[in-house]
Amino acid sequence: MLKKNLTLIGLLMVTVFLIAAPASGQKVRGVTDTEILIGQWGPQTGPAAPWGAVARGTDLLVKIINEEGGIHGRKFKYFLRDDSYQPAKTKAIAKEFVEQVGDSEPRGVFAVVGGVGVATGMTARDYVMENKVPWCGPVTGVYEWITPIQKYLFAIYPLYDDEAFNLTGYLYEKLGFKKIAMFYQNDDYGKQGVMGVERYLLKKKIKLVEKVSAEVTDRDLSTHALKLKNSGAEAVIMWTMPTHGALILAETAKIGFKPQWATSNTLSDSALMMQITKGLWVGMINSFFGELPDSNHPLMVKYREWHKKLAPQERWGVFYYAGIIFSEPFFEGVRRAGKNLTPDTWVNAMETLKDWQGIGPPITYNKPNHPMDRQGGKHVFYGKVKPDGNIEKLTDWIKVTK
Numbered sequence: 001m002l003k004k005n006l007t008l009i010g011l012l013m014v015t016v017f018l019i020a021a022p023a024s025g026q027k028v029r030g031v032t033d034t035e036i037l038i039g040q041w042g043p044q045t046g047p048a049a050p051w052g053a054v055a056r057g058t059d060l061l062v063k064i065i066n067e068e069g070g071i072h073g074r075k076f077k078y079f080l081r082d083d084s085y086q087p088a089k090t091k092a093i094a095k096e097f098v099e100q101v102g103d104s105e106p107r108g109v110f111a112v113v114g115g116v117g118v119a120t121g122m123t124a125r126d127y128v129m130e131n132k133v134p135w136c137g138p139v140t141g142v143y144e145w146i147t148p149i150q151k152y153l154f155a156i157y158p159l160y161d162d163e164a165f166n167l168t169g170y171l172y173e174k175l176g177f178k179k180i181a182m183f184y185q186n187d188d189y190g191k192q193g194v195m196g197v198e199r200y201l202l203k204k205k206i207k208l209v210e211k212v213s214a215e216v217t218d219r220d221l222s223t224h225a226l227k228l229k230n231s232g233a234e235a236v237i238m239w240t241m242p243t244h245g246a247l248i249l250a251e252t253a254k255i256g257f258k259p260q261w262a263t264s265n266t267l268s269d270s271a272l273m274m275q276i277t278k279g280l281w282v283g284m285i286n287s288f289f290g291e292l293p294d295s296n297h298p299l300m301v302k303y304r305e306w307h308k309k310l311a312p313q314e315r316w317g318v319f320y321y322a323g324i325i326f327s328e329p330f331f332e333g334v335r336r337a338g339k340n341l342t343p344d345t346w347v348n349a350m351e352t353l354k355d356w357q358g359i360g361p362p363i364t365y366n367k368p369n370h371p372m373d374r375q376g377g378k379h380v381f382y383g384k385v386k387p388d389g390n391i392e393k394l395t396d397w398i399k400v401t402k
């Protein structure tokens with residue numbers, strides 16, 4: 001009897017081991033005992049190249065974390081790829097990230113962080129999600145990241161619709177502008193900005209006096225400028241890439257059209273915009289979703305010191321350290337997930353973030369069964385560009401959700 005019992009116990013132990021062994025021994029893509037692989041695409045060249053600084057800013061945070069010893073005994077290996085703001089290139093990069101990078105099996109990155117662009121990111125979204133690759137902080141604020149909810153995708157950017165709605169309200173209610181026009185990029189980025197502006201004006205039972213769109217490839221914006229001038233607009237909201245922001249200001253200056261301009265946090269790197277507009281950016285009202293460059297916030301002080309040591313060749317500006325903002329929550333999720341890092345443990349960890357804040361807005365994901373589950377950032381503040389290129393802060397953080 002004793003022998004039978006011992007045999008039964010032995011068989012049970014073997015069975016339990018066999019059931020447990022694959023799970024405990026299974027390799028996680030992009031994760032070894034000492035390393036975690038992550039990747040990001042971004043426009044290092046092409047018309048949207050000023051936004052390329054975002055991906056390089058993430059590289060700084062990776063280096064800082066590695067210098068400080070990594071997380072749970074693992075350091076990070078970061079792959080940055082230039083997609084030139086071209087969706088076909090982004091799609092190929094996503095495939096490379098999932099299937100090719102890395103030296104150990106299974107090949108591929110554990111996660112994607114950041115990634116500038118709506119059209120670019122949307123070519124990669126479904127493929128990345130089908131392969132259960134965590135993606136934190138796509139660098140746009142469109143509904144496509146959060147509806148339908150993707151289990152492994154966590155958005156940080158405030159929605160353009162909400163941001164534009166509130167910015168229009170600021171111009172209308174606080175500054176008294178009633179004749180408002182819109183200049184926007186003819187894609188989901190620009191159109192969702194228009195959506196928010198028109199949603200606010202509908203509430204006031206008025207319409208935009210003009211809305212003028214531009215294609216990404218457009219370079220002659222003279223007719224666009226003339227349409228805006230002829231509209232009689234007192235204020236113009238722009239929702240464009242930096243190149244078009246500079247071009248439209250140059251054209252409107254030529255014809256003597258000087259409205260109050262306002263724009264998204266996507267163009268909030270005032271020092272850079274002052275440079276490429278040759279000073280025409282003065283007076284621009286921006287929304288911001290991160291600390292100002294010279295902020296004395298303890299983390300900003302820390303990051304600036306590391307920047308001097310690790311990346312002195314980079315200009316310290318909003319676009320650059322936005323790369324930190326978009327990746328900070330990812331690393332917090334890795335910390336909270338513990339040593340047993342998998343896509344699912346990371347997701348569970350991210351869902352515990354409540355009013356968590358780095359140098360960006362408060363981040364919250366813990367609203368079960370709510371359509372905003374994956375929309376982390378919901379705050380901005382407003383500022384105005386002074387003649388010296390610095391920012392006059394106009395408000396504190398404002399919640400911009402409906």
